[in-house]
Each structure stands twice: as structure tokens, then as C-alpha cells.
Amino acid sequence: MSMKDIVDLDGNFLDHRTLMLKYNVQMDVRAYNTLTTAIPPEWINLLNNVSTTQKNKDNLIDIICKCSKACKTSYDFIIKKQASCPIEKHNSWLNYLQIDDLPWNTIYKTCFGTFDEVKLKQFQYFFVQRIIPLNIFLFKCKLKDTELCSFCNSERETIEHFFWTCPLSNCIWSFL
């Protein structure tokens, strides 16, 4: 237990009843007063200066601990956060596509909201992050003997080749 466990979001001590309910302990008022007066005023000032971010974080942890759908609540909180562009990957997309005015922030976040199926979400995330383990990567890791395309065997298996320029993937796209 730390100091922040016995104060509210505004840095005030929990009252006697709230403290007992929160930790399911029996404590008489005298013990409560002894506890609250034993804490030096400097510590209380420090607590009052805790940043809003920290307070919000603590509040979120409280909410997650008390709700019945902790995973869903945590997930929603993470998804609501602003996504940032992975600069190196982003530059690779820009170099290839030569289009700058796409809604990139939406594109990077879309994979979390488009599909319910976890494997599809994972694939979409790997795709936009350019981390699909294709031969060009596997060859560097010495897990493949060649970096050439597994389908056409004529060009390096980059993400652009595999999904756009490979004759076989073109057949699949035209079939769809």
C-alpha cells in the first residue's frame, strides 16, 4: 500500500468509512486519525502536485479493477488513444505509393476496428506496419535460401511485389 491508495483523486484523505469499505478493514476513528495525522504535510503537498495524467491513470486502474469487463474496458481505452505514424514504415509506404494525402492516421488505426476476427486484425496490422514475414526478411534471417518470390520466383519478395506486382497476386486480385 502506498500514500496514493488512501487519498482520492484530489489528494484528500479518504474519509474513515470509505477507507474501511475500500480495503474491507475494521478501524476505529482514533486509529484513522492517528494514521492521517502521522503523514507529514510535505508528503500531502507532493500528492496534491501529482500530475493530472497520473491521476487519470490511477482512476483508470480503479475503473478497470471494479468493472466486470476489464479486458474490454482496457482495450477501448487503448484504442481511443491517438495513434502515431511509424515513421520509417510510413516513409516506405510514401516512397512506394507516392501519395501523401491519404488519411494515414485512420489507416493505421483501422485494423483495430474493421474485423472481429483476431487473425484478420493481426494480418492487417502486420500489413500496414510492413512486418509480414516475406522471403526478403526470412532470407536475411537465414530462414529461407532465397529472397525471390515464392510464387513467380522472378523478383524479390517484397510487400509491394507480393501484393501488387506479382503476376500470381494480380490473378487473385482480378479473380476477386
Ligand SMILES: [Zn+2]
Ligand atoms: Zn512473384
